[in-house]
Amino acid sequence: MKQIAHSINNWLKLRVIEIQEFVIFMANVARGLYRKPRYWHDFFDHMDIMGVGSIPIVLIAGGCIGALITLETLAELRTFGANVLLGKLTGLSIIRGTGPVFTAMIVSTRVCSSAAAELGAMQVSQQIDALVTMGVDPFRKLITPRIAAGTLMFPALATVNGIAAILTGALVAQLSGTMSLPFFLNQSLSGITPGDVLWGLTKSTVFGFIVVSTACYYGLRVQGGTAGVRAAASQAAVACVLLILISNSIMTTLVHAF
Amino acid sequence: MISLKNINFFSDDAQHILKNITFDIPDAKVTAIIGASGSGKTTLLRIIAGLYEPTSGEIWIDGQNLATLPKTKQQVRSKMAIVFQHGALFDSLTVWENVAFPLYEQGTMPLSKVREEAEKLLEMVDLHGVADLSIDQCSGGMQMRIAIARALASYPEVILYDEPSSGLDPIARGLICDLIQKQQIQQRMTSVLVTHQLSAAFQISNHFIFLYEGEIIFEGTADELMEAKDPYIQRFIQPPSRSYRTTDFVPL
Ligand SMILES: Nc1ncnc2c1ncn2[C@@H]1O[C@H](COP(=O)(O)OP(=O)(O)OP(=O)(O)O)[C@@H](O)[C@H]1O
C-alpha cells in the first residue's frame, strides 16, 4: 500500500516537473516571437513541409469522411423522413465537429513524430549545442518557426479538408438519389454561419499550436542516444493525439456552457 | 587568458564529475587536456564553452568573471568556437552551407560573398571540390575537417577541439594536427585540445593538463609529463610493449 502511494507520488511529481518544463519551454518560444533575428526562411520551409506536404492526405481523408458522414446522416434521417436536411446537417457537422479534429489527427501523424525525431536527433548529435556555441538561440531558429507554421497551417488544412468533405458529400447525395449536387451544396453552405466557420478555424488553430509545440517539446528534451529519440517520437505521437481529443472536449464543453 | 578557479560539476544524478578544477589557459598557445575515457574531458570543455553551468567555481576570461556579467557573457563567448567530438555538423545542410552557417548568422558579410568565403575555408582545411556534397557523403576525417572549417568561419580567438583526431587513420590524424598547429601559429589562436592520443598532443602542445576521474593530477610541460612519478600517468604515457617485435628487427 505504502509502495503504491509512493509510486503515485513519484508519478505525480514527474508530471508536475514536466508541466513546469513545458511552461519554461513555451516562455522561450514566446520570447522567440518578438525578438530578432526572425527566421523567415525556416518558417516558410515548415509551412511548405507541414502544409503543402499534407494536402494529399488531407484531401483523401476529407473525401472519405465526407462520404461517411453523408451516408450515416442519410440513414439516420431516412428513419424520420427528413432527407431534405441532409446537406445542412452534414455541412455543419463537418465544419464544426469532425473536420478540425480529423484534420489535426491526420496531420499530426505526419508532423508530430517527425518533428520530435528530427529535433531529438539534432539534440543527440550535439547539433543543438553547436547552434548555441555559434550564438544562435535554438528556440528562435528551430522551435518558434515550426510552431508558427503549424498554428497557421492547421486551419488552412482544415479548410481544405472541409471543402473536400462537403464536395464528396454532395456527390454521394447525388449518386444515392437523395438530392442533386447543387441543392446539397446550396443547403450546406446556407446552413453554415460565419460563427461556425470561425469556431472550426479556432479549434484548428488551437490544435496546430498544441500538436507542434508538444512535438518540439518532446524532441528538444531527448537524452540518451537513439533510444531517447525513439521514446520521444512515440511519446510525442501519443501525447499529440490525446491532447487533440482532450482540448477538443474542453473547448466544446466551454462553448456550449456559455 | 582563460582561468578556471575551483570548478566543480555534479551531473543530474548527483555524480561528482569534475572536482576542484583550477588551471589557466594561456593565450596563443595549445593547451592539451588528456585523460582516459570518462575522466571528464568533454564535460570540462563544455563548461569552458558555456554549454554547462559549473555547480561551483569561477571562470575568468580576460580578467572578467563570467558569473558576474550575465549580459555581456555572450559577447565574450562569441570569440570562442568548439569542434565537437563527432563533428556535430548540420546534416540537413550541404558541406558549404555548414561552413557558411556562422557567416550567415553573423550577417556581417554580403550573401553573394558567403559561398566564396566558405570555399576558401574549405581549401584551408585541405578539402577541394566537396562543397556541394551532403554531410553523409563525407568520411569521418572529412567531417572533422568540415567541422574545423565551420569553427574557423566565426574567426574565433579561442578554439576548443574535442578529440578531433580520434577514430582517424594516422595520415588523417597528422593532417588535423598540422591544421591545428597552423591556426595557432598563423592566427595566434588560443587552442584547447582534448584528446587521449598522446602522440597528437605531443606534436602540437607544450602545456598539458592530465585529468583522472574528474581531478587534475598533473599540469606542466611535455618533459615534465614524461618524468611524472604518478604510476597512473606512467602507465598512460608508456608506449605499449613491443618486445614481440624485437626478434624480426633488422638493424641497418
Ligand atoms: N549529462 C550527463 N549526465 C550524467 N553523467 C554524465 C553526463 N555527461 C557525462 N557524464 C559522466 O561524466 C563522466 C565524464 O564524461 P565525459 O564525457 O566528460 O568524459 P570524457 O573524458 O570526455 O570521455 P571520452 O574520452 O570517452 O570522450 C562520465 O562518467 C560520464 O558517464
Ligand SMILES: [Mg+2]
Ligand atoms: Mg569526450
